[in-house]
Structure formats: C-alpha cells, structure tokens
Amino acid sequence: MSENNETPDAPEPKPVPEDSVPLRSGRTPSPAQDTTLLAQDDISAPAGIGEEIDERAAKRAERIVATFFLLAFAASVGFLVYFIGWSGRHGGMHGVDRTRESNLWFGGLMALAFLAMAIGVTIWVRRLMTSKPIVQERHALGADADTRASFTEAFLEGADDSGITKRPLLRRTLLLAAAPLGIAPLFLLRDLGPLPEKRLRHTYWADAVKRARAQGKKGVRLVVDGTGQPLKVSDFSSPGGMITVLPEGLEEHLPEEQVLTQTAKAVTILINVPVDEFKPVAGRENWHVNGIVAYSKICTHVGCPAALYEQTTHHILCPCHQSTFDATDGAKVVFGPAARSLPQLPLSVEDGYLVATADFPEPIGPSFWERG
Amino acid sequence: MSEATAPKAVEGPLNFLDERLGSTGFFNRNLKKVFPDHWSFMLGEIALYSFIILLLTGTFLTLWFKPSMLEVVYDGSYTKLNGVKMSEAYASTLHISFDVRGGLLMRQIHHWAAILFMSSILAHMLRVFFTGAYRKPRELNYLIGIGMFVLGMLEGLFGYSLPDDLLSGTGLRITQGVAEAIPIVGTYVYMFLFGGEFPGQDIVPRLFTLHVLLIPALILGLVTAHMMIMWHQKHTAMPVKHQTEEQVYGYPFYPVFMAKTGAYFLFTFGVLALLATFAQINPIWLFGPYDPGAISAGSQPDWYMGVLEGALRIMPNWEITAWGHTLSLNVLIPALVPLGIIFTGAAVWPFVEAWVTGDKRAHHVNQRPRNAPVRTAVGIAAVTFYGLLWLAGANDVLADKFHVSLYATTWFFRVTFFVGPVIAYIITKRVCLGLQRKDAEIVAHGMESGTVLMSPDGEFSERHDPLRDERRAVLLSKENSRPEPPATDANGIPAPNSKGPLGHLRSRLNRAWTFDDIPVEEHEHDHGHEVESGREPEQLNH
Numbered sequence: 001m002s003e004n005n006e007t008p009d010a011p012e013p014k015p016v017p018e019d020s021v022p023l024r025s026g027r028t029p030s031p032a033q034d035t036t037l038l039a040q041d042d043i044s045a046p047a048g049i050g051e052e053i054d055e056r057a058a059k060r061a062e063r064i065v066a067t068f069f070l071l072a073f074a075a076s077v078g079f080l081v082y083f084i085g086w087s088g089r090h091g092g093m094h095g096v097d098r099t100r101e102s103n104l105w106f107g108g109l110m111a112l113a114f115l116a117m118a119i120g121v122t123i124w125v126r127r128l129m130t131s132k133p134i135v136q137e138r139h140a141l142g143a144d145a146d147t148r149a150s151f152t153e154a155f156l157e158g159a160d161d162s163g164i165t166k167r168p169l170l171r172r173t174l175l176l177a178a179a180p181l182g183i184a185p186l187f188l189l190r191d192l193g194p195l196p197e198k199r200l201r202h203t204y205w206a207d208a209v210k211r212a213r214a215q216g217k218k219g220v221r222l223v224v225d226g227t228g229q230p231l232k233v234s235d236f237s238s239p240g241g242m243i244t245v246l247p248e249g250l251e252e253h254l255p256e257e258q259v260l261t262q263t264a265k266a267v268t269i270l271i272n273v274p275v276d277e278f279k280p281v282a283g284r285e286n287w288h289v290n291g292i293v294a295y296s297k298i299c300t301h302v303g304c305p306a307a308l309y310e311q312t313t314h315h316i317l318c319p320c321h322q323s324t325f326d327a328t329d330g331a332k333v334v335f336g337p338a339a340r341s342l343p344q345l346p347l348s349v350e351d352g353y354l355v356a357t358a359d360f361p362e363p364i365g366p367s368f369w370e371r372g
Numbered sequence: 373m374s375e376a377t378a379p380k381a382v383e384g385p386l387n388f389l390d391e392r393l394g395s396t397g398f399f400n401r402n403l404k405k406v407f408p409d410h411w412s413f414m415l416g417e418i419a420l421y422s423f424i425i426l427l428l429t430g431t432f433l434t435l436w437f438k439p440s441m442l443e444v445v446y447d448g449s450y451t452k453l454n455g456v457k458m459s460e461a462y463a464s465t466l467h468i469s470f471d472v473r474g475g476l477l478m479r480q481i482h483h484w485a486a487i488l489f490m491s492s493i494l495a496h497m498l499r500v501f502f503t504g505a506y507r508k509p510r511e512l513n514y515l516i517g518i519g520m521f522v523l524g525m526l527e528g529l530f531g532y533s534l535p536d537d538l539l540s541g542t543g544l545r546i547t548q549g550v551a552e553a554i555p556i557v558g559t560y561v562y563m564f565l566f567g568g569e570f571p572g573q574d575i576v577p578r579l580f581t582l583h584v585l586l587i588p589a590l591i592l593g594l595v596t597a598h599m600m601i602m603w604h605q606k607h608t609a610m611p612v613k614h615q616t617e618e619q620v621y622g623y624p625f626y627p628v629f630m631a632k633t634g635a636y637f638l639f640t641f642g643v644l645a646l647l648a649t650f651a652q653i654n655p656i657w658l659f660g661p662y663d664p665g666a667i668s669a670g671s672q673p674d675w676y677m678g679v680l681e682g683a684l685r686i687m688p689n690w691e692i693t694a695w696g697h698t699l700s701l702n703v704l705i706p707a708l709v710p711l712g713i714i715f716t717g718a719a720v721w722p723f724v725e726a727w728v729t730g731d732k733r734a735h736h737v738n739q740r741p742r743n744a745p746v747r748t749a750v751g752i753a754a755v756t757f758y759g760l761l762w763l764a765g766a767n768d769v770l771a772d773k774f775h776v777s778l779y780a781t782t783w784f785f786r787v788t789f790f791v792g793p794v795i796a797y798i799i800t801k802r803v804c805l806g807l808q809r810k811d812a813e814i815v816a817h818g819m820e821s822g823t824v825l826m827s828p829d830g831e832f833s834e835r836h837d838p839l840r841d842e843r844r845a846v847l848l849s850k851e852n853s854r855p856e857p858p859a860t861d862a863n864g865i866p867a868p869n870s871k872g873p874l875g876h877l878r879s880r881l882n883r884a885w886t887f888d889d890i891p892v893e894e895h896e897h898d899h900g901h902e903v904e905s906g907r908e909p910e911q912l913n914h
Contacts, residue, residue, distance in 0.1 A: 302549025
C-alpha cells in the first residue's frame with residue numbers, strides 16, 4: 001500500500017535547519033511556554049509542518065493519506081457498483097423500502113467518498129506540504145493624485161467633445177425619451193392577474209344559495225368536506241363536535257381549476273356549542289340551529305385554517321399564529337394577533353338538513369386595504 | 373516547482389492562454405497570493421460551497437420536477453397516496469423521491485444545503501460584524517453580503533413552496549395574507565402574484581421560474597462580485613503577530629490554500645451527504661397534498677423565516693379601520709419592522725460607525741470584539757432581538773415541550789422583545805470592558821505562571837512570566853481611544869464636525885463610544901522581558 005502512487009506530487013520533506021522554525025500565527029499560546037511541545041505532536045499544528053517532521057514520519061503520513069484516498073476510491077466504486085448491480089433489480093427503484101435502502105447506500109457511500117478524500121487532503125496539507133508562511137505587502141487601493149487628475153481631464157474633455165454640456169436641448173430630450181421607456185416594462189406586467197374588484201367580498205356560498213333559492217329552496221345544504229355528504233341536524237346533534245363543511249354543489253358546478261380556489265374561500269367550520277352556553281350575537285339570534293353554528297375556517301389574521309377546537313373552553317385556535325376565537329360568542333378574538341372575529345354563516349334547517357341561507361355577511365380571511 | 377521549466381502539460385496550455393489573453397502575468401502575481409489563517413474565515417467558504425452544491429443538486433431536481441398545478445390523480449409507487457388528487461408538482465416530487473434512484477438523496481442534500489447556506493452566511497456575517505471586518509475599504513462587499521442573505525431568504529421561501537405539499541401551501545397562504553395586508557396596493561399585489569385568487573394555478577410555475585432562474589442568477593452575480601472584490605482587496609487578517617495594515621502574513625494560495633479549500637468543499641459536500649442520508653428533512657409524502665382547509669399543528673417554516681413567523685405570532689392584534697379603509701398593523705408591523713431594523717441597521721452601520729468615530733482610515737487588520745465594546749454590545753443586542761423573535765416562531769413547540777401555557781410564552785416574548793436587547797447590551801459591554809481590563813493587567817504584569825513562591829518572611833505570591841511575543845501582539849493590537857479634540861478650540865471656534873444638532877449628536881455618540889475605554893499598553897519600566905514577581909496586592913485578587 002505504501003508503494004501506490006496516489007500522491008505522486010507529495011513533496012519530499014527536507015530536514016529542518018535549526019534556525020528556520022516556521023513562524024506560527026493565530027494560535028493561542030500554551031501557558032506552558034514550551035514551544036517544542038507544539039511542533040511535533042500537536043495535531044492542530046498549522047500547514048507547512050512538513051518542514052519539521054522527519055522522513056520516517058513523513059512516509060507514515062504519506063501512507064495514511066494514500067489510505068484515505070484509496071478508501072474514497074473504494075467508496076466511489078461501491079457507489080457505481082451498487083447503482084449498476086443492485087439498485088435496479090426487479091425493474092428499478094420504487095416504493096418506500098427501496099427508497100430507504102438506496103438512500104442509505106447512495107448517501108453513505110457518497111459521504112464516505114467525499115469525507116475520506118477531504119481528510120486525506122487535509123492530512124496532506126498539514127503533514128506533508130512544505131510551504132512556509134510568507135508575507136505580502138498591502139497596497140493602498142486608491143489611485144494617486146496624478147491618475148485622478150488625468151481621469152478628470154479625460155472625462156471633462158469627453159463631455160465637452162460630445163457636446164452634452166453645451167447643448168442642453170439634446171440632454172433634456174434624451175432624458176425625456178428615456179423616461180417612458182423605463183416605465184413601459186411595468187405596464188407589461190398588468191396581465192399577471194385580474195383586478196381585485198369585488199371578488200374578495202363574497203364566497204361560493206353566495207352562488208350556491210342563489211341557485212338553491214332559484215329552485216324554490218330556503219338555502220343551500222352543507223356538505224361534509226371530504227365525503228361530500230349533506231349533513232342532517234340529527235347527524236350532528238352531540239354538543240362539542242366540530243366538522244368542516246362546504247356548500248353543496250361546489251365540485252359539481254365549478255370548472256376543475258376553480259374548485260381548490262373556491263374551496264379556499266368557502267371552507268367553513270361547523271360547531272355544536274351547548275345551547276345553554278351559547279350567546280348569539282345581537283341580530284344573529286336565528287343564525288344557529290340549537291347551538292350549531294358555522295364560522296369561516298379561514299383565519300382573519302393571515303389566512304391559515306383555524307382548525308383546532310377545544311371542547312371544554314369552546315375556543316377555536318389557529319395553529320399557525322395562535323389566534324384564538326370564542327365559538328360561544330360570535331367567534332370573537334380572545335387571544336393572538338387576529339383582529340377580527342371569524343365571519344359567521346347564517347344557518348337554518350330544511351327537510352331535516354342543515355342549510356345556509358346566505359353568504360358570510362363580510363369578507364372572509366385576512367384584512368385588506370379596501371375592506372373597510 | 374523550483375525548476376526553470378514547467379512540465380509540458382502545464383507549459384503548453386499556459387502559453388496558449390497567455391498569447392491570447394495575456395494571462396500569465398495575472399497567474400504569476402496571484403499564484404502565491406497570501407491567505408491569512410483563522411478558523412472563522414472558513415464560514416464564508418461553507419456558504420460558497422453550499423451554494424455550488426445547491427446549483428448542482430437543484431439542476432438534478434429540475435430534470436424531473438413538473439412546476440404545474442394541474443390536478444392529477446396519483447398512481448405511483450408511494451402506495452399510501454394512490455388515488456389521491458394532487459397537483460402535478462406534488463406528484464412529480466413524489467416521483468423524484470420514490471422512483472428516481474438517488475432522487476430522495478438529492479432532494480435532501482438540496483434542502484440541507486439551503487439550510488447550511490443560510491446558516492453559514494449568518495455566521496459569516498456575525499464574524500465580519502464582530503471583528504469590524506466591514507470597515508473601510510470593505511463596506512461595499514459587506515452590503516453585497518447582506519443582499520445575498522435577503523435573496524437567500526426569498527430563494528428558500530420560494531423553493532420550499534414548490535412541492536405544493538400541505539406545509540408549503542400553508543407557507544404560501546401566509547405569504548398571500550401578508551401581501552394582502554399591504555396598504556393601498558395589497559389586493560393588487562395579491563392578484564398579480566397569484567394570477568387571481570389563492571391558490572389559483574399560476575403560483576407554482578411562477579415561483580419555479582424565480583427560484584431556478586432569476587434569483588440564483590442574481591445570487592451568482594453577487595457571489596462573483598463578492599469573491600472578486602475580496603481577492604482584489606486581499607483578505608482581512610486577525611490581529612496577530614506579523615499581521616499589520618501594511619502587510620498580510622499567511623500561507624500561499626498555491627499549493628496550501630488551494631488544497632485546504634478543496635478539502636473544505638469535499639468536507640461540506642460530505643457532511644451534507646451524511647445529513648441527507650441519516651437525517652430526514654421535509655418528508656413531503658407524510659404531509660399530503662395541499663388542501664386549503666387542512667393544517668397540521670406545529671407548522672414551522674425553515675429556520676431563516678422563523679424570525680418573521682415569530683414576529684407575526686407575538687404581535688398584538690392592532691388593526692385600524694377608518695374612512696372605509698383597513699390598515700392591518702397586526703400583519704404589517706411584524707412583516708416589515710423587525711427585519712427592517714435588522715437589515716437597515718446592518719447596512720448603515722459601517723457608515724454610522726465611521727461617522728461617530730471619525731475614523732476614515734482603511735483597515736485590514738480586524739479588531740477583537742472586546743476592543744470595540746459598543747459595537748460588540750450592539751451586535752449582541754441585535755442577535756438577542758433576532759434570536760428572541762426566532763424562538764417566538766416556535767412558541768407553540770416551546771409551550772408544549774416546557775409544559776407552560778401558550779399564552780404565557782407569547783407574553784414572555786412580548787416583554788423580552790423590548791427588555792432582552794437592552795439587558796444584552798449592558799451585559800456585553802461590561803464583559804468587554806472586563807476583558808479589556810484583564811488584557812491591560814496581563815500586558816502590564818505578565819502571565820500568571822501558576823507557580824506560587826514563598827518569600828523568606830513567609831509571604832506567598834504568584835510568579836508572573838513575561839508574555840510570549842504572539843500573545844503580546846494580540847493584546848497590544850488594541851488601539852486605545854484618544855479623547856476627541858474639544859468641541860471648541862482656544863478661540864471659541866467650534867471644530868468642523870461638531871456644529872449644529874447633528875454635530876452635537878456626533879460628539880455625544882463619540883463620547884459614548886470611547887469614554888470608558890481601558891487603555892492596554894506596556895509600561896515604560898517593563899518594556900523588556902524581565903519577570904515580575906507579582907507582589908502588588910491587586911495581582912493576587914484574580
């Protein structure tokens with residue numbers, strides 16, 4: 001192994017003359033004051049230490065470095081061998097188990113190759129390189145006075161020759177011509193999206209209620225998020241329950257690319273608050289059904305789903321920034337950064353099913369400038 | 373290499389290039405360029421190498437990733453999600469993880485490298501700040517560095533938003549909520565960013581282009597400028613023996629630094645590969661596809677966004693509604709103020725410091741943090757400020773782990789947000805001055821040897837040894853502050869830069885900067901190397 005030539009360029013260490021101990025810098029001196037202790041055995045000795053160690057130690061260091069390089073070589077070969085020989089068996093990689101296995105082999109061998117090579121080079125630098133620290137001058141960065149004067153002269157001469165100083169009309173019309181060109185690209189960004197108009201002020205509940213009314217119904221049924229099943233009052237009669245609902249027909253009546261966007265606005269939580277603890281907001285006395293109450297699930301802070309409901313305190317908590325709303329009291333804010341109550345959806349009963357009789361009375365989700 | 377002719381394999385290409393580019397002069401000047409040595413100089417290198425690794429792994433990922441929000445029904449080798457509706461972006465990320473050999477490894481290296489990139493930039497910036505390495509002539513490179521950190525935050529946010537899993541969708545939802553809160557133009561910014569209402573179908577392709585093309589190109593440009601300026605100005609050095617304003621001392625670029633930095637790249641890559649192998653990161657398959665009605669508790673952004681998250685969490689719910697308009701201070705203040713203070717403060721600091729101290733000289737030798745107590749104390753106050761907000765971004769996790777009320781953690785951070793930096797400032801300044809005092813004592817009286825002597829009359833004393841040259845050079849690197857010339861000279865004429873209210877402010881700040889400075893200097897009588905016997909009682913105190 002010692003005869004391999006992985007490191008053909010490793011310089012031969014030279015015996016150290018008595019008076020040329022390399023300068024050392026940036027190190028905290030040992031209080032022991034014994035400089036000879038440092039040079040030979042201190043593994044943190046600086047680069048260029050090769051100058052100080054004898055031929056036998058250098059040979060040993062060379063063998064160690066070469067061993068690490070061989071290890072890196074073996075690891076890279078192992079990587080290739082695993083890839084070609086094993087990773088593709090039974091028709092290639094698929095699934096969790098094979099991913100876990102290949103991640104371990106690829107990653108482990110790759111890390112081994114890199115780290116072994118890195119350690120080898122580091123030992124090489126620290127033990128075998130014979131470069132000595134050197135000193136270089138720093139120079140002032142600025143130009144001297146003559147150069148600056150010469151530049152100024154050339155600059156003024158150029159300005160003069162071009163006539164830009166003598167002919168203000170040229171200068172001003174050029175600036176005038178450039179100004180609108182600079183703004184034009186911003187106009188090109190106009191079609192990035194539609195104008196906000198009124199679209200933040202209503203949700204799909206409005207369309208759904210309108211459609212139900214047109215069919216002579218009282219309101220639109222609430223369907224359970226996920227299953228799409230309409231919800232009967234009797235299905236949701238035990239106090240303390242919470243469920244996420246959407247307006248019926250959202251998926252059926254909307255084009256596919258609209259479904260997620262409309263869901264993001266219409267998503268609503270339905271909570272069964274014990275009727276004796278429920279305090280309806282003034283003017284909304286008939287918006288609940290025996291304590292079953294519906295609020296927008298989109299937090300009024302920055303729009304995370306306010307998805308946690310604590311049965312004992314009847315608090316609705318948004319897990320993103322901990323805004324807390326009181327379900328018994330119109331979902332008003334009791335803690336956290338949200339400023340406004342969760343908007344409430346007016347509920348009623350029709351044929352034993354829970355229905356919404358109108359859209360949320362105010363915009364849902366985070367506040368915005370035009371909200372008012 | 374001391375031979376007169378280089379090997380043919382080197383000589384040939386070298387001459388080819390030289391005759392066309394005139395490059396040998398440059399190589400000749402720079403081959404042995406001196407690089408001063410200090411462990412903290414490697415922090416920036418980690419950032420550079422993480423960036424290179426990000427480019428390599430990121431390119432790999434783009435070969436399979438589909439930046440599309442079109443809905444598909446998953447039918448792939450991660451069987452738990454078979455039949456689930458999801459975006460193509462999420463499905464292709466699952467494909468990379470479970471069907472491409474090495475795909476998961478590359479994804480995890482990419483994510484870990486992003487985290488390491490931002491961490492090492494931050495550590496590098498702290499090193500530069502606390503040692504005063506940003507001082508003239510390096511202010512511009514310092515500003516470039518701050519720019520790269522800001523771009524890195526955006527790049528990271530956009531990057532982890534791409535897979536369109538539940539966690540990344542939640543991050544985008546918050547981004548949308550913050551955009552909406554901007555006064556006057558908020559809803560327009562929101563509509564234009566998302567191409568309509570959230571989430572729409574445009575945001576992932578748009579973020580993809582920004583993430584793989586625009587921002588990396590900007591960062592690459594800034595990295596190049598950063599490196600070229602650093603090379604041109606020469607690296608700063610720590611205040612140790614042989615390092616002066618006129619010279620730089622260290623090992624030559626070729627071969628020592630070249631080999632060391634090469635090894636360092638390999639170390640960085642190796643450690644990232646190790647992390648990616650054994651430490652799972654962002655397991656998007658466990659989160660599921662994005663669903664605007666779903667959320668998991670303990671949702672956390674990557675660490676570099678934590679400070680914004682924390683600010684959002686602890687802000688009181690102030691909102692102003694007047695004249696038909698709503699101003700969401702509860703969102704605007706946390707989104708703008710804390711990072712505004714940090715980044716603006718960091719950017720103007722070099723210029724403010726030069727103005728206050730009146731120091732317009734170029735500096736190439738760094739300062740020890742203790743020797744600039746006001747700067748160090750301000751820095752630690754800023755670290756405290758940032759750190760508290762960052763911790764506040766995990767207040768739910770903290771409440772859970774330490775079994776305290778969630779509201780109590782929020783109130784803790786609301787109070788310490790103001791108090792913490794002040795306490796940090798005071799303590800740090802005292803520690804710095806204490807260290808200065810200790811340095812002054814060591815320089816004046818020598819090192820404690822640990823040898824206790826008994827005098828013939830029974831008195832014990834400790835022997836003090838002379839300092840080694842290296843140590844003396846470090847301690848004496850302190851530039852003792854000189855009192856400013858009085859604001860008015862003998863004839864009552866005010867000094868040029870102390871006029872007016874700004875001049876008065878400057879004078880006061882200058883006094884605050886220097887008034888309690890403790891001179892570290894050698895006394896005339898022990899200029900040589902004689903041994904102090906340490907009889908003075910004050911020496912026995914420590």
